[in-house]
Amino acid sequence: MIHFDNVTKRYPGGHEGLSNVSFHIDPGEMVFLTGHSGAGKSTLLKLIGLLERSTRGQVRVAGRNLTRLGRGQIPYHRREVGMIFQDHRLLHDRTVFDNVAMPLVVAGLGHIEIGRRVRAALDKVGLLCKEKNLPVTLSGGEQQRVGIARAVVSKPPVVLADEPTGNLDPTLSREIMNLFEQFNDVGVTLLIATHDLELISGMNRRILVLEKSRLARDNAAESVN
Amino acid sequence: MRRPRKRQSARISPRSSLRADVWLMRHLQVALASLGRLIRTPLSTLMTTLVIGIALALPSGLYLLLGNVESLSGHWDGAASISLFLTQETSDEQAGSLASQLRRDPAITRVRLIGRTEALDEFRRLSGFAGVLDSLEENPLPSLLIVEPAADRTEPAAAEALLARLRQHSEVEFAQLDLQWVRRFHAITEIARRGVIILATLLGLSVLLIVGNTIRLEIQNRHAEIEITKLIGGTNAFIRRPFLYNGAWYGLFGGISAWLMVGISLLLLDNPVEQLAGLYQSGFRLSGIDFATLLVLLGGSTLLGLIGSWIAVGRHLHEIEPA
Numbered sequence: 001m002i003h004f005d006n007v008t009k010r011y012p013g014g015h016e017g018l019s020n021v022s023f024h025i026d027p028g029e030m031v032f033l034t035g036h037s038g039a040g041k042s043t044l045l046k047l048i049g050l051l052e053r054s055t056r057g058q059v060r061v062a063g064r065n066l067t068r069l070g071r072g073q074i075p076y077h078r079r080e081v082g083m084i085f086q087d088h089r090l091l092h093d094r095t096v097f098d099n100v101a102m103p104l105v106v107a108g109l110g111h112i113e114i115g116r117r118v119r120a121a122l123d124k125v126g127l128l129c130k131e132k133n134l135p136v137t138l139s140g141g142e143q144q145r146v147g148i149a150r151a152v153v154s155k156p157p158v159v160l161a162d163e164p165t166g167n168l169d170p171t172l173s174r175e176i177m178n179l180f181e182q183f184n185d186v187g188v189t190l191l192i193a194t195h196d197l198e199l200i201s202g203m204n205r206r207i208l209v210l211e212k213s214r215l216a217r218d219n220a221a222e223s224v225n
Numbered sequence: 226m227r228r229p230r231k232r233q234s235a236r237i238s239p240r241s242s243l244r245a246d247v248w249l250m251r252h253l254q255v256a257l258a259s260l261g262r263l264i265r266t267p268l269s270t271l272m273t274t275l276v277i278g279i280a281l282a283l284p285s286g287l288y289l290l291l292g293n294v295e296s297l298s299g300h301w302d303g304a305a306s307i308s309l310f311l312t313q314e315t316s317d318e319q320a321g322s323l324a325s326q327l328r329r330d331p332a333i334t335r336v337r338l339i340g341r342t343e344a345l346d347e348f349r350r351l352s353g354f355a356g357v358l359d360s361l362e363e364n365p366l367p368s369l370l371i372v373e374p375a376a377d378r379t380e381p382a383a384a385e386a387l388l389a390r391l392r393q394h395s396e397v398e399f400a401q402l403d404l405q406w407v408r409r410f411h412a413i414t415e416i417a418r419r420g421v422i423i424l425a426t427l428l429g430l431s432v433l434l435i436v437g438n439t440i441r442l443e444i445q446n447r448h449a450e451i452e453i454t455k456l457i458g459g460t461n462a463f464i465r466r467p468f469l470y471n472g473a474w475y476g477l478f479g480g481i482s483a484w485l486m487v488g489i490s491l492l493l494l495d496n497p498v499e500q501l502a503g504l505y506q507s508g509f510r511l512s513g514i515d516f517a518t519l520l521v522l523l524g525g526s527t528l529l530g531l532i533g534s535w536i537a538v539g540r541h542l543h544e545i546e547p548a
Contacts (some may be wrong), residue, residue: 078458089456090453103458106459
């Protein structure tokens with residue numbers, strides 16, 4: 001589902017965000033991405049969401065070669081990749097419902113269909129009763145769940161999460177991870193960047209470790225060896 | 226612009242292609258949403274609208290005034306007349322016989338004779354110099370013949386030829402073609418017309434800049450929304466749309482306020498103009514903005530708003546990329 005072949009990302013000024021990284025993730029996998037801050041986790045996720053483009057090497061997502069995707073096609077690619085951020089990135093002047101509905105509005109769905117899908121997504125993250133609230137009235141964990149509902153509402157085959165539990169206490173983090181596992185159960189491919197090793201160590205999932213912009217460890221590759 | 230993008234979208238994700246009715250509905254929603262956004266900030270919307278309104282009211286008001294002045298000159302066009310001042314020696318009887326001789330001329334439609342006595346009476350009545358005139362021993366005023374050329378002689382060249390012929394008469398001391406004045410008047414209104422066009426162009430440009438700047442600020446204010454919309458796969462067309470509607474609304478409201486401003490100004494001018502026209506024994510009344518002109522004004526202002534926001538959006542939307 002996600003293929004990196006010798007991918008290097010060099011920023012203007014010479015700093016390398018990623019150096020010669022190769023891996024692939026099969027459809028339906030749930031993979032964690034760890035490493036110190038500055039190791040390149042965010043850069044890697046940005047390349048998948050086409051927030052950045054690779055300097056060298058090839059990135060392919062769901063069979064699409066992102067290296068060759070034109071500017072005009074970026075929005076259509078992003079609709080296939082749900083993104084979750086540490087700071088939620090919600091719109092604070094809109095209700096929870098409107099925030100979650102955004103990907104569907106952008107995709108041009110009809111009114112009734114939007115209502116049905118948004119409520120299903122909010123139900124999934126346990127916030128159906130708060131659909132009319134503004135995000136500021138919610139706790140951090142609830143805001144993160146709104147962000148998750150927005151990422152999955154259009155049922156993208158790939159979901160990326162950048163430090164989704166960064167600001168949450170262990171119990172809430174655990175809940176968020178449970179949610180991700182439920183999405184994975186219905187076939188969504190997930191790539192979750194986190195530095196909370198304690199949280200993910202017991203989950204028995206594949207872990208990619210980035211160190212100084214390089215892929216230092218991939219426990220899927222290890223188990224094959 | 227739309228079609229190829231839709232085809233691309235179909236290639237990547239067939240389930241997200243838009244149906245026509247949904248598309249139309251979406252446009253209506255965006256139009257109403259941007260209208261609602263404007264209404265929620267009434268003060269700044271009003272100020273922008275008034276600035277656009279004033280910028281548009283000026284040229285449209287002048288244009289209207291010009292039209293009125295030209296309709297006024299229309300009355301004079303037909304009446305391009307030649308004044309023949311007769312010599313002092315010519316008696317009223319001689320003047321009368323010259324008048325009837327001229328009336329038989331096919332190049333002339335009408336001859337009006339103002340005899341010396343009649344001229345003196347009129348002058349005494351209108352000038353207020355009655356006492357001075359009474360002290361004069363003899364009437365200093367000549368007889369006057371006002372000659373109206375036939376319809377086919379009102380052309381400047383033909384009228385000049387007629388003028389030259391009339392000068393031949395020995396009784397004529399001095400002949401004046403009033404057409405001269407009409408021609409000068411036409412030249413002046415032509416200059417005024419050009420002036421209005423130049424002014425309209427400059428002020429139209431200023432409307433573009435006003436709307437462009439307003440939309441630029443709006444884009445900055447909604448930076449986060451644009452960024453997030455791009456993150457979740459909003460196309461540039463989708464993001465551009467509310468701003469374009471915004472600009473179009475500004476233009477339309479500006480046009481309406483310009484119309485109101487011109488209308489109120491006309492109301493204020495109507496009475497004094499009627500009085501002035503009355504002094505000239507004319508039934509002239511100011512004419513307002515007719516329906517066709519109103520349509521052009523509103524359509525033009527909406528288009529200016531649309532173009533202004535298009536320029537702003539085109540320049541500033543690309544600067545906002547999610548990171």
